[in-house]
Amino acid sequence: xxxxxxxxxxxxxxxxxxxxxxxxxxxxxxxxxxxxxxxxxxxxxxxxxxxxxxxxxxxxxxxxxxxxxxxxxxxxxxxxxxxxxxxxxxxxxxxxxxxxxxxxxxxxxxxxxxxxxxxxxxxxxxxxxxxxxxxxxxxxxxxxxxxxxxxxxxxxxxxxxxxxxxxxxxxxxxxxxxxxxxxxxxxxxxxxxxxxxxxxxxxxxxxxxxxxxxxxxxxxxxxxxxxxxxxxxxxxxxxxxxxxxxxxxxxxxxxxxxxxxxxxxxxxxxxxxxxxxxxxxxxxxxxxxxxxxxxxxxxxxxxxxxxxxxxxxxxxxxxxxxxxxxxxxxxxxxxxxxxxxxxxxxxxxxxxxxxxxxxxxxxxxxxxxxxxxxxxxxxxxxxxxxxxxxxxxxxxxxxxxxxxxxxxxxxxxxxxxxxxxxxxxxxxxxxxxxxxxxxxxxxxxxxxxxxxxxxxxxxxxxxxxxxxxxxxxxxxxxxxxxxxxxxxxx
Numbered sequence: 001x002x003x004x005x006x007x008x009x010x011x012x013x014x015x016x017x018x019x020x021x022x023x024x025x026x027x028x029x030x031x032x033x034x035x036x037x038x039x040x041x042x043x044x045x046x047x048x049x050x051x052x053x054x055x056x057x058x059x060x061x062x063x064x065x066x067x068x069x070x071x072x073x074x075x076x077x078x079x080x081x082x083x084x085x086x087x088x089x090x091x092x093x094x095x096x097x098x099x100x101x102x103x104x105x106x107x108x109x110x111x112x113x114x115x116x117x118x119x120x121x122x123x124x125x126x127x128x129x130x131x132x133x134x135x136x137x138x139x140x141x142x143x144x145x146x147x148x149x150x151x152x153x154x155x156x157x158x159x160x161x162x163x164x165x166x167x168x169x170x171x172x173x174x175x176x177x178x179x180x181x182x183x184x185x186x187x188x189x190x191x192x193x194x195x196x197x198x199x200x201x202x203x204x205x206x207x208x209x210x211x212x213x214x215x216x217x218x219x220x221x222x223x224x225x226x227x228x229x230x231x232x233x234x235x236x237x238x239x240x241x242x243x244x245x246x247x248x249x250x251x252x253x254x255x256x257x258x259x260x261x262x263x264x265x266x267x268x269x270x271x272x273x274x275x276x277x278x279x280x281x282x283x284x285x286x287x288x289x290x291x292x293x294x295x296x297x298x299x300x301x302x303x304x305x306x307x308x309x310x311x312x313x314x315x316x317x318x319x320x321x322x323x324x325x326x327x328x329x330x331x332x333x334x335x336x337x338x339x340x341x342x343x344x345x346x347x348x349x350x351x352x353x354x355x356x357x358x359x360x361x362x363x364x365x366x367x368x369x370x371x372x373x374x375x376x377x378x379x380x381x382x383x384x385x386x387x388x389x390x391x392x393x394x395x396x397x398x399x400x401x402x403x404x405x406x407x408x409x410x411x412x413x414x415x416x417x418x419x420x421x422x423x424x425x426x427x428x429x430x431x432x433x434x435x436x437x438x439x440x441x442x443x444x445x446x447x448x449x450x451x452x453x454x455x456x457x458x459x460x461x462x463x464x465x466x467x468x469x470x471x472x473x474x475x476x477x478x479x480x481x482x483x484x485x486x487x488x489x490x
Contacts, residue, residue, distance in 0.1 A: 007048070007138045008148045010065075014050045014134050015152070016284045017061050021054030021132060022164045023283065024343045028190060029053045029164050033149055036171045037142040046142050051133035056094030059116070062105055092132040099124050146170060146183065153184055155285035158209060158278070159337065160189035160201040199251045202337060203235050206255045209278075210333050232256040232372050236363025238356045239341070247341040250356040252364040255333040273326055277319040278335040287317025295358035296321065304365045304376040336360065373441045381444040388436050396429035 004012070015033065022029035029052060036047040086108035093100045099121040109115045138145070146168075153166055168184035192201060210231070234254040242248045277296075279288045296311045296319060307324040314320050323332065338353055369376040377385070399411045400422070409419035415431045422428055 004148065005140055005144070007136075007140045007145060010136060011048060011050065011145065011149060012152065012284070013065055015149075015156075016282065017057075017134075018050055018052035018054065018132070019156075019161070019164065019283050020061070020343055021052050021057065023054070023161075025054040025130070025163070027163070030167065031164060032167050032169065033153075034169045034171060035142050035145055035149075036173055038173050045137045045139060047135055047137055048145065049133060049135040051131060053129075053131045056097060056101075056130045057090065057092040057132040059090075059092075059103070062088075062090075062116075065105075065107075087136070089135045090132070091134075093124060093130055095128045095130045097124060097130075142170065150183060152285065153186070155278075155280075156283070157186050157188060158202070158205040158335070159198070159280065159283055160192060160205055161283060162189050162192065162194050162201070165190055198337070199235050199237055199253070202251060202335060203233055203253050206253050206333055206335055207231055207233070210255045210257050210331065230258055232258075232368060232375070234364040234366075234368030234371065236360050236365070236367055238359035238363060240356060242340065245342070248353070248356060249339055249341050250353065250360040251337045252357070252360040253335050254364050254368055256368065257331045257333075258329055272328060272331045273323050275321040275323070275332045275334055276314070277321065278333075279319065280335070280337040280339070282339045283337075288313060288319035289353070292354040292357050293319060295354040295361070298358055299361055299365075303378050304369055305378060305382070306376070334361070370445060374437070377441070377444050381440050384440055385437065388433055388440070392429050392433040392436060395432050399428055 011033075015031065018031045022031060031050070031052045034049040034051075036049070038046065086106065088105040088107070090103040090105060091100060092103075100123075101121050102119040104117045104119060106115050106117070149168060153168060156166070165187035166184060167182060167186070170181045170183060172179040172181075189201065192204075232255070234256075235252070237249060237251045239247050239249045277288055279286060290313060293311060293313065296308075301308050306326075308321055309324040310322040312320050312322070321332075321334070326332070336357055338357065365376070399408060402408055405419075408422050412419045412422040412428070415428065415435065417427065417431060
């Protein structure tokens with residue numbers, strides 16, 4: 001994928017600011033992106049306008065943009081032969097303002113004092129309202145900008161923000177008329193119950209994303225949808241107090257899907273050994289921070305029966321997990337969203353976001369493991385589970401070989417059965433097996449630092465392998481290299 005042009009980078013930044021202003025507003029808001037292209041052959045300039053109905057701009061939000069483009073401006077604003085406009089026209093007003101304010105931000109100006117110019121204000125008529133519009137001119141192809149912004153918006157829609165509707169419009173201008181085409185009109189987040197959390201919205205979106213053909217954002221595949229046998233969902237959130245009384249939140253969602261082993265649909269069987277991590281920062285999709293990549297490698301994946309062969313960043317800056325020995329009929333999806341709960345512009349930077357990312361992903365894995373018993377077991381639990389059939393058969397044989405009917409009845413009662421069921425073939429053995437498996441799963445869920453003594457069904461197993469270790473060392477070592485036993489039924 002080609003690197004985004006300067007115009008596209010500007011649009012990305014300005015859309016992000018519009019979203020933050022809408023987040024600060026307590027009412028329903030709209031973000032409008034209008035691309036106006038001239039049909040006149042002699043005109044090479046097109047206009048891009050990004051507006052919102054959120055709170056008015058404080059102008060300090062443009063400081064980062066100013067610093068980014070003011071240094072070595074010509075190099076920053078030029079990609080190939082295409083040049084972006086270096087002048088932003090800003091129109092903004094707050095609810096309590098009596099006027100609509102107009103500014104020009106000249107990114108190419110060397111003198112800081114002359115970059116931001118205040119223009120004449122416009123009287124405000126018609127009641128209280130707020131909003132901001134930022135526009136720029138560009139020589140870049142509008143078609144390229146449409147493709148870039150459409151793909152960007154599709155990713156943003158995965159968050160299903162509760163109070164923001166989006167629209168993307170292209171206008172063709174000529175001397176006779178104006179042709180207006182609405183490419184995107186999206187308000188899916190507004191239609192959801194306002195009370196549900198951002199994490200619940202993200203979980204819902206990831207289920208929808210996992211049935212899209214090849215994970216293409218705008219193309220649902222009925223073959224993918226109809227052949228998904230079950231979704232396994234795990235979600236977790238970690239947070240910490242930040243400066244200025246804000247709270248930094250990181251949310252992670254796993255979706256694990258299984259398709260029929262007999263399915264011959266190619267799109268369901270490709271790429272399952274790799275998971276591209278979708279990453280969002282402050283409600284905007286972005287590349288995975290290289291400094292945070294270590295958070296993925298430090299997770300004890302073996303504790304959940306998973307083995308990661310490698311972690312890397314691809315050419316687009318997305319984090320990629322390569323799984324080892326993942327069954328061909330399984331697919332794993334992961335999304336991470338890092339944002340400030342209380343909005344301040346400009347945003348406060350967080351230095352230790354890697355620890356929050358790691359914690360959120362681990363909590364999502366814990367959620368998976370707790371909700372889907374029998375799956376995501378560690379190697380230690382899987383190894384113990386291999387002894388269950390023989391042990392259940394032996395114990396059942398001891399019980400049923402007794403000539404004491406009262407003893408058999410008491411054993412049946414302890415197993416939760418009525419005495420008459422003990423005579424059914426395989427019933428006692430099956431019940432014993434279920435009890436032991438349940439204890440194994442419960443023990444595997446317990447933290448090694450959790451409360452209460454950890455029940456060990458097979459204490460002698462360590463001695464058989466010559467492993468004399470304490471409990472903590474045994475758990476860490478046994479987790480290494482563990483893989484999921486996917487043979488069970490959902």
